[in-house]
Amino acid sequence: MSNGIHNPDVLSCLANLSSDEVFTPPEIANAMLDLLPQELFSDPSATFLDPCCKSGVFLREIAKRLNKGLEAHIPNREERLEHIFRNQLFGIAITELTSLLARRGVYCSKYPNGPYSVVRFDNADGNIRYKHIQHSWRGGKCVFCGASQAAYGEQARQEGLESHAYEFIHTNNPNNLFSMNFDVIIGNPPYQLDDGGNGASAKPLYHLFVEQAMKLKPKYLSMVIPARWYSGGKGLASFRFSMLNDERISKLIDYTSSEDCFPGVDIAGGICYFLWEREYSGQCNYTNNRNGKRNNLIKSLNEYKIFIRYPAADGIIKKITSLNETCMNTIVSTRKPFGLETNVVPSCSGELTLRYNKGTGKYPADKIIVGRDLINKWKVMISYLSSEHAGQPDKSGMFRVLSTMEILPPTHICTETYLLAGWSDSKEEAENILKYLKTKFTRFLIAQIAVSQHITRNCFSFVPLQDFSKAWTDEELYAKYALTKEEIEFIENMIRPMES
Template identity: 55%
Template sequence: MSSLFESTYNPDVLSCLANLSNDEVFTPPELANQMLDLLPEDIWHDPNATFLDPACKSGVFLREIAKRLIEGLADEYPDLQERLDHIYKRQIFGIAITELTSLLSRRSLYCSKYPNSKYSVVRFDGPEGNIRFKNVQHTWRDGRCVWCGAAQQQYDRDPSLEQYAYEFIHIDNPEEVLHMKFDVIIGNPPYQLSDGGNNASAMPIYQKFVEQAKKLNPRFLVMITPSRWFSGGRGLDSYRKDMLNDRHIRKLVDYEDANECFPGVDMSGGVSYFLWERDYKGDCAVINMKNGEADEQERDLGRYDILIRSNQAVSIVDKVTAHTSKFLSAYVSSQKPFGLRTFAQPTGRGDLTLRWRNGRGPIERTAITAGQEWIDKWKVIVSRVVYEHAGGTDAQGMRRVLSILEVLGPKEVCTETYIVVKTFDTEAEARNCMAYLALKFPRFLISQVASAQMVNKKSFMFVPDLDFSRSWTDVDLYNEFSLDDQETAYIENHIKEMNPGED
């Protein structure tokens, strides 16, 4: 039977497809099979098992599922055509995200974009087969879609154009879509919807597919999504809380570099896929993947408010939180510490000095709308943008993390290009704090939270607030928090040197 797919079309053609965008990424066949490998072997021998991909793009998941079932059910259905009819008509289902991907998915699965044609592997009565596409519309309320949150200004368009109103998440009860239960739900959902700005301001949408799939209560759920939900991401706080406290997640496979899954795709924060198992409750096997090597550790995902992605970093963070309950996140400013936007510039007059993205210059005190209590103090500031593009590492696997780290004196303020980490009454304390943040240990702790593009208040949730009347070294910190040789080596090998005040 293996010759069926090999003789009908090139089984690797789906790995050659260009991605629709960074929001809708095609899944390479190799990755689809890695995800399918998470499922128990006996499911491929079960003639009653049902499978759903609720976000079909290329149809690769359904095609690879079919190949496994065709082999696994050979004893149950010795007659090839009877086996095919049973598998394609009773076990495999999909919901396409667009009309184009519905045709592509049918071509991948049935070997014909019209499964009622003579070229189809099995003959259906209608042109959809078991891969449906319904051109649904957004439901607008107060400028947003009530189902997916899409902006009406961006997506209220001519009906002949693509609406990006995905059927699976535009219904309250997903059982109404196909009127059946599924043993396995698997897929690679769309990642985000544009707000009309750049990608950084786009709204995540993948979590809605996961939440809808859970409503169907399948035996197994496997999905691949961006990993930014681990610690950040707009609109993901509730989703992150639910995921971290969901004891049904049996495995989580995380790639810090998305290129290892999707070659040529630039995706900040990496990607990950998980196995959710209805009949399992317990710790999760977190698998860090890097350059093809796996590091696995059983963990309680709900240990902290964010997910520490590195297994080797967990013991370090545990030692820090066991030693102290005082962290710099208690002092870090909001996004606009002095109420000044990124584009604010010096006015050429005034008794204050503005630190903005192009340098320094005079500004009036009346322009300051927030943080007035900090104006006359010494301040340690950092740039909100991390040093590395997309939060990645260099060829040696090392990161610098912080880009700009400076001290501002009394009567000096800054735009929202920067955040204030802490304020002090004396210059000496401020400079000791700046030197402390330039050390490897604090930046390593920041990197466990700031895994994507931006540094914010939450990024300092594991960075200890220490006595800054004295100076610190990394050796001091390693001893203070009882790190062993393996833990200190891990930090030293993953964080670059940085000089205080270096831009």
């Protein structure tokens, strides 16, 4: 602030511009750098790589720290900056535009061989490279990233458009990209790319950057990525398994709401960043940020097949799982309970009533091949899509979790827009299942797994089956599982009430 004029950091402004390739606020970049051993910034031999440069904020903030930390080693400021920019900082930009932006943020000039660069290189890239490369197609998909050839092939892209074939992950051996080793790899990778599926189907990309960076065997690796990998995400099962079982992850910082990390950016399931240390082996120092509160816990990440993000939920789930009861994931249907896709619409005539995303209509019974044994049951139907946009809480920080919930009587069926959470020959029992799903207790347990936009049968893995000949209340369930006053308060403050 000078003479009443506010001069904001340009990178803070850019951090609010995109939800596709999210720019990192300087505050988060510095929080990630704070996880590293700070003596690195006093080491003139330490090297740093950002393999997914956008604004250049990581390299810029590292340069600031090195400039201060190397004063004793290289007292002359010009010589010090020359050494830092030439020998310690390296980047790979994700697009041509971000390459110019990153160089401008790091070298003070988008052309580091120009007169305004803080260090004069003999090429227009400096140490922040960008190469326009193409995807490698096989069967209509890129063999490296899974992008759709229909969407990103040369015939589909207008001349001058980015291919989004990111150099760092479009090679089997990332060691060939640089003739050196790196002490630190840090960045904020692109999160997803169209995979050519139905509608807005997209394939995660961020895990490919993490896996590729690990191949380079740095001393330290830190990346900020969507938290959906905890329990969901298309094609992330092996990544989730390796992350949860990797004892080199020493720190994990979690944000339930992405807006607490990236202001103005809505990322389903929240966001996280981590520190991976090559020489570390042990438990993880985990921190969850929710509603302005930080909760910290030292824990093993692989206690369950999925990751429980709330420390307060750990004790609740342990009490429930210790009883070894059968859980609802054993009865909840898979996608397409009657074999009907989302785009199926009613027919002009038919013996059945079809529930689809625009209402109801008739449908012929002879077209149903899957789930015929359920047609004459009383069925509890729930939406395949979660409420509150995939794990993002409402303004009060609470969750509804489940959205559409109905009872389908006999001869009623549904499309894959919905799942069947249970069924019975008895209307009363079906109503009791629905009441159970509406309890805060049940929706809380579902929420521990449902961090993506879809509700699947796996999301019910912690929800114990009950005797549905009777209706259940939250008070009865809290008492049955001996929850403490603090545990009950945690559930009550997280889950919004629903009419029973």
